[in-house]
Amino acid sequence: MNFRQLEYFTTAARLKSISKAAQELHVAQPPVSRQIALLEDELGVCLFLRTNKGIELTEAGQSLYVQSKHIFQSMHTMIDSVRDIDQGLRGCLKLGSIYSTISFTLDFLKKYHAEYPNVEYYIRMGTPGDLLNDLSNGDLHVIFLRGTTSEISGSWERILGEETLEVILTESLDPAPGLDYIPIERLRDVPMCLLRSDDLWSYNNYLINECQRNGFSPNVVCQCYDTPMALQMVQSGFGISFLPPALVNIIGSHELYSKPIRGITAKSYPTMMWNSSVMYSGCVKRFIDMFGQ
Structure with a gap:
């Protein structure tokens, strides 16, 4: 061989x-x-x-393919490490982010790029499941998600912050226009565009359970595959959604705003994750050292 x-x-x-x-x-x-x-x-x-x-x-x-990929990744890491010594920090940093954490990803990249301008970037936005799979396979070095997970053996993570989930809506579907919050009982019969029921972080299931606990089943008109689609459905007037409020700033729409639901304190945790079982090149190690502590 x-x-x-x-x-x-x-x-x-x-x-x-x-x-x-x-x-x-x-x-x-x-x-x-x-x-x-x-x-x-x-x-x-x-x-x-x-x-x-x-x-x-x-x-x-399949077994040989997985092991061969690790061999070639290790070889590229070795080459990059040797070049780093003579040329300064170089290499390629492969990052993945879900839509709602892209602002964290870009903030870190700006700070990193200011110190290491010779490093190239590969950036992918995807669903949590896809990004976790790519991290496990070694196709991504670091990913940004929401919430903690034990999906990958040997993975490490850093929680970057905390947000209380809120209703994302437009004025036409606001069930409490005179209030800064929404009493949960006013959500009865309001059309909702929620993330699909198998969403990794269970935003959908949490809100449905809370509504049922208060004596009614929510009017879910659409289950969306991902966050961008849920936001588009809300902006188009199909219904409201239940998501991290930071998304309102990311999408940059004057039509969308967020309100907390009175009595509900569901949290969302932006998280940075990497695989500690992989031998990373110098540029990846430096990124993790800078922001993973």
């Missing part, structure tokens, strides 16, 4: 195609197929299943 074989294998596994792997690697297709075949012969296992849609990893192939 050699690095070329692993490179050919991991590229084909990622692209799910030997021909596409050959194009990306700038080599002919037969050498890629041959090196993968030699790798299978040496290991005594089948790494790919050939289908009409391309290739799929076998169980053995």
Whole structure:
């Protein structure tokens, strides 16, 4: 087994195609197929299943793919660390953020970039589940979420703040226009656009349970896949939502505002998370040292 074989294998596994792997690697297709075949012969296992849609990893192939990614990540980390010594801090910092924590991400990046201008950035915005999966796989170095989780073995996190969840609404659907808060009983029959019921942080379930505890079931007209969609539905007049109030500033709409619900103190915790079991390059370590304490 050699690095070329692993490179050919991991590229084909990622692209799910030997021909596409050959194009990306700038080599002919037969050498890629041959090196993968030699790798299978040496290991005594089948790494790919050939289908009409391309290739799929076998169980053995999936195991090798995960371990090969860690090998290449470690090699890139080693290269970046050596270059850091001679050229100053360099490398690529890969960050992920949900929509409601993007302001924290950008604030940290501004401070970091001022000290280390040679570092490049890869930034991805996604759902909590997707970002946690990418962090676990090593595709992201640091992610910004809301709430704490034990989804990843060996993960570390820093809670960045605390917010009380509030109703996000427009004037046309405000059930208590003369008050700075909303009595929960006034939410009866008000249309709601909430996050889907399997939302990782359970905003939806919390509000529904509180309404039921006060003698009524809320009028949920829409369950939204993510926060941006919930905000768009509120802004379009479909209903109100139950989210961190900081989102009103992020979306920058003059039509939206927030109000607390009297007697409800559900909290949301912006959180920075990283995987302590991964050997990070110097630029990633420095970012965690700066903001993870």
